[in-house]
Amino acid sequence: MSLETPSDTTEQQVDAVDSRGIRWRRRINALRSWAGAVKEDRLGQIGLLILAVFVFVGIFARPIEVSIGPAYVTLQPFSLAPYEPSARPADGFHGPTWSHPLGTTSLGRDVLSQLLAATRVTLIVGSVAAFMAVFIGANVGIVSAYFGGWVDDILMRITDVIYGIPFLPFAIALVFILGASLTNVIIAIVLILWRGTARVVRSQVLSHKQRPYVESARAIGASHGRIMYVQIMPNVLPLISLYAAFAVAWAVIAEASLSFLGLGPPGMISWGEMIYDVRTEGALREAWWWAFPPGICIMLFVMSVFFIGRSLEKVVNPELRHTAN
Amino acid sequence: MGLREYVLRRVFQLVLTLWAFITVLFVLFRAVPGDPTTRFLMDYPDPAIRDARIEELGLDQPLYVQYFEYITALTRGDFGDSTYYNRPVSELIFPLFLNTVVLMFTALLIAYTIGVLFGAAMGWFRGSRFERGGIVATLVARSSPEFWIGIILIWIFVFQLGLLPRAGIGGYGGTLTMNLADRYLNVDFLRHLILPALTGAIFYMATPALLMRNTMLEVLKADFIEMKKAEGLPERTVLYKHAARNSVLPLVTVVAIATGAAMGGSVIIETVFNWPGIGREMVDSVTRNDYPMAMATFFFMGTAVIVMNFVADMAYLYLDPRVSYE
Numbered sequence: 001m002s003l004e005t006p007s008d009t010t011e012q013q014v015d016a017v018d019s020r021g022i023r024w025r026r027r028i029n030a031l032r033s034w035a036g037a038v039k040e041d042r043l044g045q046i047g048l049l050i051l052a053v054f055v056f057v058g059i060f061a062r063p064i065e066v067s068i069g070p071a072y073v074t075l076q077p078f079s080l081a082p083y084e085p086s087a088r089p090a091d092g093f094h095g096p097t098w099s100h101p102l103g104t105t106s107l108g109r110d111v112l113s114q115l116l117a118a119t120r121v122t123l124i125v126g127s128v129a130a131f132m133a134v135f136i137g138a139n140v141g142i143v144s145a146y147f148g149g150w151v152d153d154i155l156m157r158i159t160d161v162i163y164g165i166p167f168l169p170f171a172i173a174l175v176f177i178l179g180a181s182l183t184n185v186i187i188a189i190v191l192i193l194w195r196g197t198a199r200v201v202r203s204q205v206l207s208h209k210q211r212p213y214v215e216s217a218r219a220i221g222a223s224h225g226r227i228m229y230v231q232i233m234p235n236v237l238p239l240i241s242l243y244a245a246f247a248v249a250w251a252v253i254a255e256a257s258l259s260f261l262g263l264g265p266p267g268m269i270s271w272g273e274m275i276y277d278v279r280t281e282g283a284l285r286e287a288w289w290w291a292f293p294p295g296i297c298i299m300l301f302v303m304s305v306f307f308i309g310r311s312l313e314k315v316v317n318p319e320l321r322h323t324a325n
Numbered sequence: 326m327g328l329r330e331y332v333l334r335r336v337f338q339l340v341l342t343l344w345a346f347i348t349v350l351f352v353l354f355r356a357v358p359g360d361p362t363t364r365f366l367m368d369y370p371d372p373a374i375r376d377a378r379i380e381e382l383g384l385d386q387p388l389y390v391q392y393f394e395y396i397t398a399l400t401r402g403d404f405g406d407s408t409y410y411n412r413p414v415s416e417l418i419f420p421l422f423l424n425t426v427v428l429m430f431t432a433l434l435i436a437y438t439i440g441v442l443f444g445a446a447m448g449w450f451r452g453s454r455f456e457r458g459g460i461v462a463t464l465v466a467r468s469s470p471e472f473w474i475g476i477i478l479i480w481i482f483v484f485q486l487g488l489l490p491r492a493g494i495g496g497y498g499g500t501l502t503m504n505l506a507d508r509y510l511n512v513d514f515l516r517h518l519i520l521p522a523l524t525g526a527i528f529y530m531a532t533p534a535l536l537m538r539n540t541m542l543e544v545l546k547a548d549f550i551e552m553k554k555a556e557g558l559p560e561r562t563v564l565y566k567h568a569a570r571n572s573v574l575p576l577v578t579v580v581a582i583a584t585g586a587a588m589g590g591s592v593i594i595e596t597v598f599n600w601p602g603i604g605r606e607m608v609d610s611v612t613r614n615d616y617p618m619a620m621a622t623f624f625f626m627g628t629a630v631i632v633m634n635f636v637a638d639m640a641y642l643y644l645d646p647r648v649s650y651e
Contacts, residue, residue, distance in 0.1 A: 043461070160338065161345040164631035166589030169607055169623055173353060176611050253470045257593050260472045261608055275476065284476065285484045295473040302468035310464075 030238070038311045047307025050300055058123040061116035081113035085269050096289050103289040106281045114269045115293050121270040122301060124182070125255040129189040130247035136190065137197025138233075138240050144198070145205035146228050156202070162195040171254055175263045182265040189254050197243040204236045238316045245309035249302045256298050271298045332639070339635045346627050351395055354620050355388075399624070405617035409610065414621045418603065422625055424494065425595065425602030427509060429587045431518060432525025432594075437580060439526070440533030445569040447534065448541025459534070467531035471590055475524040475597035482520060490517050492599035521598040525590065529583060533576055540572040547571075574644055578637040585633030588626040 038044040057080060064076040083089050088108040089100075096103045102111035144155040174188040208214065209232070217231050258264055259272030262280075271294035278284055278291040386394070398405070404414035447459045466474075482489045494517050544550065545568055553563045591604035599605065603622040610618035 043464075157338075157341070157345075160342050161349070163634060164342050164346050164627055165349070166586065166623075166626045166630050168589045168592050169604075169626050172592065172608060172611060173619070173623060177353065249468070256470050257472060260470070260593070261596060272470075272472075275472065279476075284480060288480065291476060291480070295469070295476065298473060299465065299469045302470075303465055306464050306468055 027234070030234075034238070034312070034315050038308075041311040041314065043307040044311030047304040047311070050304035051308065054119055054297075054301055054304070055123065057116055058119040061119055081110075081116040083110040083113040085109065085114045085117040093283070093287065102293055103287070105277065105290055106283060106287075111274075111290050111293065114274055115271070115297060118270045118274065118294065119297070121182070121265070121268050122252055122255065122298075125186060125189070125270075126248045126252040126301075126305075129186045129193065129251035129255075130244050132186070132190045133193035133247050133251070134197050134240060134244045137194035137243070138201050138236070140194065140198040141201025142205050142228050142232065142236070145202040145209060146224065146232070152202075155198070159195050159198050162192060165192060167192050167250075168254065168257055171258060172261065172263060175258060180263050180266055182268060185255055185258055185263075185265055186251075188258075189251050193247055193250060193254075197240065197247070200243060201236055201240060204239055205232055208232050208235055238312065242309060242312040242316050245305050245312055249305045249309070252298065252302055252305070271295070328642075332642070335635065335638055339631065342631050343628065346631060347396060347399060347624070348392075350620060350624060350627070351392055354616055404621040404624070407610070407615055407618040409613045409615040409618065414617050417618070418606075418621050418625065421601060421603045421606050421622075424600065425588065425591050425604060428518065428521055428594070428600060428602060429525065429584070429591055431522040433529060433580070433584060433587055435522060435526035436529035437533050437576070440530040441537050441569070441573060441576065443530070444534040444537025445541055445564065445572065447538040448545065448572070449564050449568070451542060451545075456538075460538075463531040463534045466527050469528070471524055471528050471593040472597050474527050475521070475594060478520050478524055479597070489520055492597075493517060494601055517598075521594050521600055524594050524597070525587065528590070529587065532579060532583065536576060536579060537569075537572055540575055541568060544568050544571045577644055578641045581633045581637035581640055585630035588629040591626075 038048065059076060060078050061080045062085075063074055063079055066073050066075055086109065089104075089110055092104070092108050093106050094100060094104045094108075100110050100112065102115065104110055105114070140155050140159065144152045170192055171185075171188040174191070175184050178184040178187070214227060214231060217227050222231070255264070255270065256272030256275075259270045260276050260279075262273075262276050264270050264273045264276070274294040275291060278287060281287075284291050402415055404418065406412065407414050407417060410417055443459065443463075447456045450456050469477075479491060483491045494514065550563065550568055553567050554560075558567075588604070591600075591602055592607060593604070594600065595602045595605035596608055603625055607619060607622035607626070610616075610622060
């Protein structure tokens with residue numbers, strides 16, 4: 001499924017002869033049709049807006065310090081969070097007040113500060129895990145479809161086995177075995193999540209492989225790598241980005257679930273872990289101000305990605321644009 | 326490729342996938358830090374007893390022998406002894422498995438009944454405010470992890486309204502020795518079932534609803550729908566008898582896959598509601614270092630996924646003879 005109108009075969013043939021200008025025009029057109037789809041889609045706009053707020057909070061909630069050799073460099077000096085997330089400004093459990101708009105935890109920590117600080121963890125897990133999963137999945141899919149034969153057989157049997165592994169239980173077992181840390185949570189998610197992208201990209205590339213532009217590229221002696229990544233890849237990119245959006249959603253849900261089970265990265269407050277704290281403290285009955293905000297944040301974040309995914313879907317599958325909404 | 330060859334090939338693939346999954350399981354739990362005697366050692370520090378234990382468990386054998394013994398034991402349904410309960414895992418796991426199946430079956434039944442009807446209605450009233458609202462509602466439901474849906478339901482129905490029990494499986498404390506009728510066929514059990522089943526239902530509902538809507542849109546474009554309308558049939562009849570019935574086909578395979586996948590989702594729901602099923606047992610046994618039990622729960626969940634994926638393929642073959650056996 002390419003982004004252009006069906007009459008672009010000649011353009012694509014020219015492209016095989018490597019006309020840079022035309023290729024750029026294709027890319028700009030792709031971006032434009034994407035922006036157009038988002039412009040028409042109210043939910044996509046809402047999704048982008050919510051996501052933008054989360055990204056803003058994720059960056060500015062806490063200062064970012066990077067150690068370069070012996071020196072510390074502060075990349076981001078601001079702090080939106082009013083308190084240190086692990087500090088104890090209060091003597092215990094309190095409902096919302098002016099100094100603590102979302103109340104405090106049973107240890108006297110500021111809920112709002114924890115909530116803001118946790119945004120960054122979600123952003124990191126969501127984007128890194130999704131990027132890695134889709135990167136692996138897309139490459140497996142392209143290589144598998146392009147070479148076919150035994151390469152395809154081996155890669156697809158591996159994908160089948162991964163499909164037989166239940167996502168969350170596997171992540172739990174793996175994080176438990178490797179130890180709870182941010183990296184291990186991401187690894188556990190990535191090891192399963194790539195399977196969906198691999199299958200879909202493979203089926204797309206199978207159809208592209210037959211098209212004239214690939215044949216003409218081969219005729220002028222382009223290498224396998226060049227055909228795969230310069231000729232075919234841009235055409236499946238919209239599909240890949242759609243799967244990336246869904247991968248972000250799944251990664252965030254998985255991280256929240258792991259944290260909820262107490263397997264989250266230690267020393268790092270995440271939304272899932274906040275709810276885990278509420279539950280282990282047995283505070284759900286009274287402390288709605290502590291339990292509800294992190295849950296709502298998880299929901300809003302995943303929702304925004306789904307909304308964006310939906311408008312991407314319309315770019316990938318233009319037929320949907322003709323149906324209502 | 327003929328039909329028979331395709332089925333045979335798919336069966337062969339099923340066996341291969343199961344074997345590969347079991348191997349992954351073996352490798353995964355061999356990679357666990359510390360050997361399985363670590364826990365035992367805390368109780369019996371005498372090295373002679375430890376050596377005897379190692380020999381008893383076969384851990385002094387080379388890895389490939391252990392691997393072989395592990396697979397032969399599995400084919401006999403022997404999962405070893407739980408180090409926590411000090412009883413054979415096979416005795417413990419079947420009641421737990423049954424509890425999970427009852428819960429997930431109920432959840433999926435609700436999800437697919439309501440989801441299909443809702444999706445059909447969304448497709449039928451395309452372009453309406455109802456459809457737009459419906460899409461947003463399903464996406465919102467889908468965006469919440471199961472534990473969050475569960476917590477909201479607990480907060481409303483248990484803490485605010487005081488209508489339903491907070492957790493567990495029944496007033497008997499979830500004893501597993503009762504016969505099935507005593508265990509499942511009573512009001513108390515049903516009251517305990519409502520919230521966890523509803524949690525699963527809300528989470529799983531989006532897939533059938535959105536899929537049903539999409540296929541409805543396809544089917545409604547077909548000529549025979551216009552014909553039925555022209556025949557003067559009532560709208561409701563055309564909607565549910567003709568359009569919806571023809572849209573439901575692709576869902577059958579999705580049901581099978583979702584059933585397998587739901588076994589994985591049970592981990593969260595069962596933890597939230599303290600439901601004595603294999604999902605909660607998996608988390609508990611992992612944190613207790615009870616590896617035989619953890620492996621068995623994982624084995625059951627994985628096997629459910631693999632077998633249901635196979636069922637999905639076969640169902641598709643049966644339902645849609647046009648499918649090509651690539």
